[in-house]
Amino acid sequence: LPIVVLISGSGSNLAALLTAARAADCPYEVVAVIADRDASGLAHARAEGIPTQVVRLADHPDRAAWDRTLAAAVAEARPELVVLAGFMKLVGPPMLESFGGRIVNTHPALLPSFPGAHGVRDALAHGVKITGCSVIEVDAGVDTGRILAQAAVEVLDDDTEASLHERIKAVEQPLLVDVVRRLTAVS
Ligand code: GRF
Numbered sequence: 599l600p601i602v603v604l605i606s607g608s609g610s611n612l613a614a615l616l617t618a619a620r621a622a623d624c625p626y627e628v629v630a631v632i633a634d635r636d637a638s639g640l641a642h643a644r645a646e647g648i649p650t651q652v653v654r655l656a657d658h659p660d661r662a663a664w665d666r667t668l669a670a671a672v673a674e675a676r677p678e679l680v681v682l683a684g685f686m687k688l689v690g691p692p693m694l695e696s697f698g699g700r701i702v703n704t705h706p707a708l709l710p711s712f713p714g715a716h717g718v719r720d721a722l723a724h725g726v727k728i729t730g731c732s733v734i735e736v737d738a739g740v741d742t743g744r745i746l747a748q749a750a751v752e753v754l755d756d757d758t759e760a761s762l763h764e765r766i767k768a769v770e771q772p773l774l775v776d777v778v779r780r781l782t783a784v785s
Contacts, residue, residue, distance in 0.1 A: 599679065600675065600678055601681055606633060606634055606684055611767075611774050634686070669693045678782060702781070706718050707731065708750065730749050730766065731751070
């Protein structure tokens with residue numbers, strides 16, 4: 599089934615989705631990758647000839663206009679599922695109206711703890727000994743949607759935000775691939 603992936607960053611989760619998509623039994627196909635900025639991760643899609651697009655907030659008169667352009671760009675690819683893989687903006691009403699219940703997001707903390715843009719930093723600052731990642735269904739709130747899968751990661755005494763995020767990403771990628779495979783498997 600066709601999926602669209604939205605990114606803002608290095609696209610390691612996107613890369614994992616693309617690698618898994620090469621398997622003959624993979625139920626999904628990445629048909630487009632859209633970013634809100636010149637994300638370095640777009641290179642993963644370009645390398646495989648997958649169409650990419652950048653939809654910048656700054657190119658729009660306001661947030662509502664950006665929301666509409668984004669939803670239209672995604673809709674053009676006709677996806678069954680939309681995957682936010684390190685997409686650092688909230689999606690607005692147009693996306694939720696068109697794809698409600700069919701958008702998933704990955705978050706680098708064990709929700710409902712540490713929602714928002716700094717899940718790794720916030721968990722570290724709080725001093726938790728176990729954190730991890732969550733794959734959720736996107737709703738109108740900030741990381742409030744139904745939890746689809748989680749994996750735990752131990753916090754080490756000498757962890758920095760970067761070292762902890764690195765280990766979280768190592769479990770986040772297979773977890774996301776797993777959920778996307780499950781949601782696109784034709785029964
Ligand atoms: C992921 O850990 C994601 O959950 C977080 O930022 C990271 C994005 O990494 N919001 P990448 O762009 O997939 O490498």
